[in-house]
Amino acid sequence: MVAQRIAVIGSGGIGGVIAEAAHAAGHEVTMCVRTPFERLVLDTPEGTSEVPVSVVTEPGAVGGFDWVVLTTKVHDVPSTAPWLHKLDDGTPLVVVQNGVEHRGSVAELWSEGPVLPALIYVGAERTSPGQVVRRSPTTMQVEGGELGSRFVSLLEGSGVRLRATDDFHTAAWRKMLTNVAPNPITALTLRRLDVLAQPDVQELCAGVLAETIAVAQAEGSALTQEDADKVLADYTALMPPTNGTSMLYDRIAGLPLEHEHITGVLVRAADRHGIPVPLNRTLLTLLRAVQPHPIPGA
Numbered sequence: 001m002v003a004q005r006i007a008v009i010g011s012g013g014i015g016g017v018i019a020e021a022a023h024a025a026g027h028e029v030t031m032c033v034r035t036p037f038e039r040l041v042l043d044t045p046e047g048t049s050e051v052p053v054s055v056v057t058e059p060g061a062v063g064g065f066d067w068v069v070l071t072t073k074v075h076d077v078p079s080t081a082p083w084l085h086k087l088d089d090g091t092p093l094v095v096v097q098n099g100v101e102h103r104g105s106v107a108e109l110w111s112e113g114p115v116l117p118a119l120i121y122v123g124a125e126r127t128s129p130g131q132v133v134r135r136s137p138t139t140m141q142v143e144g145g146e147l148g149s150r151f152v153s154l155l156e157g158s159g160v161r162l163r164a165t166d167d168f169h170t171a172a173w174r175k176m177l178t179n180v181a182p183n184p185i186t187a188l189t190l191r192r193l194d195v196l197a198q199p200d201v202q203e204l205c206a207g208v209l210a211e212t213i214a215v216a217q218a219e220g221s222a223l224t225q226e227d228a229d230k231v232l233a234d235y236t237a238l239m240p241p242t243n244g245t246s247m248l249y250d251r252i253a254g255l256p257l258e259h260e261h262i263t264g265v266l267v268r269a270a271d272r273h274g275i276p277v278p279l280n281r282t283l284l285t286l287l288r289a290v291q292p293h294p295i296p297g298a
């Protein structure tokens with residue numbers, strides 16, 4: 001494929017992994033960032049390497065991209081409005097986020113070009129501006145259709161396992177299963193994924209996931225209890241215990257957490273359907289009680 005020009009909004013764990021993949025597939029990457037840095041360096045199971053990217057901090061002069069990829073936390077999307085406003089010239093926008101609000105989060109902000117919802121399975125931690133640790137291989141899923149097929153072709157040769165799915169709604173709820181227990185539990189306990197090995201924590205995870213399946217089904221997904229069992233069984237194979245979660249990293253950094261777009265979405269959907277979700281509601285209450293501020297000594 002002819003090299004494409006790709007703009008990546010957000011330069012954290014996922015922005016870094018997308019830039020790495022796009023560069024590996026032969027494309028030209030521009031990172032649209034809030035906090036500038038000189039070099040993008042990825043520390044991966046295969047080794048450490050610098051990814052050549054252009055870094056821009058102001059939307060003023062940017063434009064002319066073939067693809068725009070949005071990789072901020074869901075709650076930060078409104079603050080990217082100046083970038084989106086500048087770049088929305090008919091170009092496709094790929095939204096790579098957790099949760100189930102991929103289209104909703106940008107509905108008011110991207111109207112000229114098409115939106116492609118995307119899911120990513122990877123353990124990625126931004127340790128300082130421009131420095132990203134990727135602790136697992138990367139797998140992605142995008143919504144099926146012509147645009148999804150084009151995005152799959154775009155990243156051919158990148159090393160990312162990427163496929164398009166005709167049931168993105170179910171895929172997004174399945175990804176939710178990997179976040180709805182680990183993200184809150186690691187953020188609240190300030191532990192990495194090793195915390196999930198504790199038998200009592202595993203029991204809590206199983207309960208949280210059983211509630212999530214009931215809500216996901218009521219929301220029209222095709223998930224079953226087998227999916228929850230598989231997620232729990234696969235989790236340790238997928239991620240090393242040294243990995244954290246995106247929510248844990250925000251808690252440690254004293255940043256706002258993404259809970260309203262993960263556990264919050266789930267609890268609000270449960271309320272609409274009259275489904276009891278006491279475990280998820282408790283986690284949500286505790287996450288709401290966590291005030292964003294740096295943790296001394298963390």
Ligand SMILES: NC(=O)C1=CN([C@@H]2O[C@H](COP(=O)(O)OP(=O)(O)OC[C@H]3O[C@@H](n4cnc5c(N)ncnc54)[C@H](OP(=O)(O)O)[C@@H]3O)[C@@H](O)[C@H]2O)C=CC1
Nearest residue numbers: 010011012013014034035072076079080097098123124246
């Ligand atoms: N990390 C992971 O392993 C995984 C994360 N995800 C999901 O991917 C999404 C992204 O997560 P992740 O990469 O971890 O998040 P990070 O917090 O690591 O990175 C988010 C980036 O967005 C930037 N940002 C925020 N607001 C703006 C803005 N207005 N303009 C430009 N940049 C902005 C931040 O800037 P600054 O540098 O200034 O902080 C930061 O670089 C989330 O939905 C997360 O749940 C999904 C799977 C795995």
Ligand SMILES: CC(C)(CO)C(=O)C(=O)O
Nearest residue numbers: 122123178182244245246
């Ligand atoms: C699957 C997991 C937990 C991987 O780190 C993730 O999606 C996240 O950190 O938000």
